[in-house]
Amino acid sequence: MAFPSRKTAGAWPNWALAFLFLVTLATAACEFASPGQPSGMADRSRWGTSAVLTPAHATAGDAITAFFDSRPDTIAQPFDFSHQIHLSKGAVCTDCHTGVEQGPRAGLPSVNTCMICHSQIATDRPLIQQLAKMQEQGLDLNWNRVYDYQPQAHVRFNHAPHIAAKVACATCHGNQQEQTVARRAVNMTMSFCVNCHKEKQASNDCLTCHY
């Protein structure tokens, strides 16, 4: 294909411009509407993210989404699990999210974990009965992870040292006692991490998180 002359290349179709404008507007709107940012947090940058617009995305749409970090705050889950109810009954985070004290990732509970308590508690509720039936059939819940990093950010987060340093779960995950279905209550930007590391005098070396 020949390289176009300046004349033909100069004209941008109106619909393309309109589309770009709409995408920009929509993503910006999502950003500013992000709820759940706890007070006292470090200021976010205007666009809330340090992700870079790189070609390392499957589509341009993905790149734009990543650039503006416009992800939904609520993630669809198999059912509306209420954190609030469970925490108010005295359960603690590590009862279900096992592994945080030992390793990098927080576990997501299987039906077996639910049934440790629910084989005795609230067995008359229809949802619990459904869970019991699932366990009988050997079927598990398809939880969706709420927090993660864009792969192109090359961030590695390890829960265990944070738990050991007595960082409260709520610092990064918001107050779950106020939440039913978990949502992205905190936007984990680089400045969010760096400020906390500064405050706690933890290392801010690049290689602490990017490796």
Add this chain to the structure above:
Amino acid sequence: MDRRHFIKLTAISGTTAALTACGNPEHQLIRFIPEDDLVPGIATWKPSICPLCSAGCGVIARVMEGDAEVFRNGQPGVIRMGLAKKLEGNPEDAISQGKLCSRGQAAIQVTYHPDRLANPRQRTGERGSGQFADISWDEAIKELIGQLDALVAANDQASLALLTKPRRGRRLDLLAQWLQRFGAKAPVTFELFSDDVLRRANEISFGAAQLPTLDFEHARYVVSFGADFLGTWNSSVAQSAAYGRMRQSGPGGRAKLVHADARLSQTAGNADEFVAIKPGTDGVLALGLAHVIIANNLRPANNAGRSGAAIEGWAGGLAAFTPAEVEKKTGVPAATVERLAKEFAAATPAVALVSGAPLAHSNGLFHALAVNALNALVGSVNVPGGVTFIPQPGPAVATRALNEILQGAAPKVLLLDDVNPVFASPAASKVAEALKRIPFIASFGSFVDETSAMADLILPGHSFLESWVEAVPESGSAKAVAISAGPVMRPLFDTRPTMDVLLQVSRQLAKPLAPALPNTFEEYLNSDRAGASKDAPLRYDTGASKDAPLRYTDPLFDGDAAQFPYHFLPYASQTLSDGSTAHLPWLQEIPDPMSSAMWCSWVEINEQKGKQLGIQQGDVIEIASAHGTLRAPAFLNPGIAPDAVAMPVGQGHTNFTRYATGLGVNPIGILSPAVVADTSLLAWSSTRVKITRVSGPDQSLIMFGGATRERPDETHGRGDEH
């Protein structure tokens, strides 16, 4: 593309992404409850054994939590489970010593291969068509038991045959016991690049019918006759590790490696000196060295004892093997023979080894005996820096050769245990035709290949990472080794461990096998652990051999020299081996160390000969033997004899998963079915061919680099001396 198109495409792809992101369910598959209690993100390392060659390298597998698509209760779904993600050599293992070859690294792909059989199948189409329908394990086992019961009812138990790989170990022991209790004959074994000629020679020379362990680390001088010990032969990981230490300049300075061959192999490429030699004459060179050593009184002839007595004319100082005579037969200059002999005798310990192409000639046994005698002459047997033999826990299980069931009375029921003789035998051997005559064939392999496509019933086994595995390595360590390891992960699919299926069958036959065998392979391995660890001292048989001394005979070649002027030298591919690992895409992807070719077949032709014939790199060549023809692109190689063409084995599969099917051509197909004298092993180096240029490059030669980057030293021969 102009800017307008770019913007349009960007907008379209952006919209598509936005739309697909709406309500995209991550998994349509159902999710099963995890069976393990794993800490997410924490890796554990579990031991296992690499199954891809007979070396028996101990490996460790990195196991981490992950989501896998699996079959549970006949249903596909997703499960969070401990998954093996990476293999490394086990630092505690005497053979692998914490290292692993490329095949071992790629072995992880066996478990996750997209074409791995997930459940039992029954043939629905023609034999060999590869058409199968799913059946349940109960039905499959019932079918197998029915066939076996019918043999028992007809009192025809001898018509059951089991075809397996010749891997020494407790698995083969148990298979043999199973067959013996059923009333069938010994297991049949098949391997294209079998070392049985060398085992036979070691039995004659040293009274030990097994593969030698070579102590490269302490050797000061090594002469290799065609043995690709750094690439494909025997325990190549252990040998490469020892070779590395040999090269680290010991107290006496850097040891020397001399390699004699008709083609520059990977090992030859590592050698200090490459000696170009005519195919099928290696033993003559070995005896030439022995002649010079004896004639110059560097060692007395009777040093060689029993090994020397196996060679005709040894006691008389090998009068027929003067350097001048050796030059006539082998093409190696007399002065080179003299010099090598003196260097070999002066460096202590010095060791010689032979394997591969030299032993795949009609006179293969002679070459092995000659090299054994040379080692014995310089006192390099059972000493540090020489040849030793690992003590074995017991005598090797008696096995039968494939020819026995192909040429004799055909069995009525054949059990196939992950062997592929249809691919790895010459078309002239008519293996497929022989298999078609067998009324019932059951296969236990994990993949459909050219041989298991002939099966009536496929009962896929677990992958090695999902089952109990064991190895009793025959070579590669100075000490006796017997290892076994449990599964490192739960099975992904609806497969069952082959040994456990056979043990279940033994109990469920109309007349169960008696005395009863263990319930599971695990039980067998654990009950036998005490026996396996017994460090039985090796008893060298130093008494006189009952075999008559062997006389040198010229190698017999298939095809008239005038009509078929070139020696055809197939060789084991560094990565694809004998073709049994061609289904692993990582191995297809790895460039061959000498040619840098990948995902293809090629024919190596001497560079100058190619110029004479007007053949250029990549040109399509037709190779014709008396038994068939094939076409492949030419690779011009300065390190191959001008009267020879070579081809790697491994490609040319017609039915072996998506990654191997239809790639390249199979050189085994056009070989002569001739065997090594006094054995039933294929003499795969003894075929002669003619070559014709067919056309210019057809893009089938895929190379990572451009050509051979380093050329053999002109002063040490470049393959065109003879």
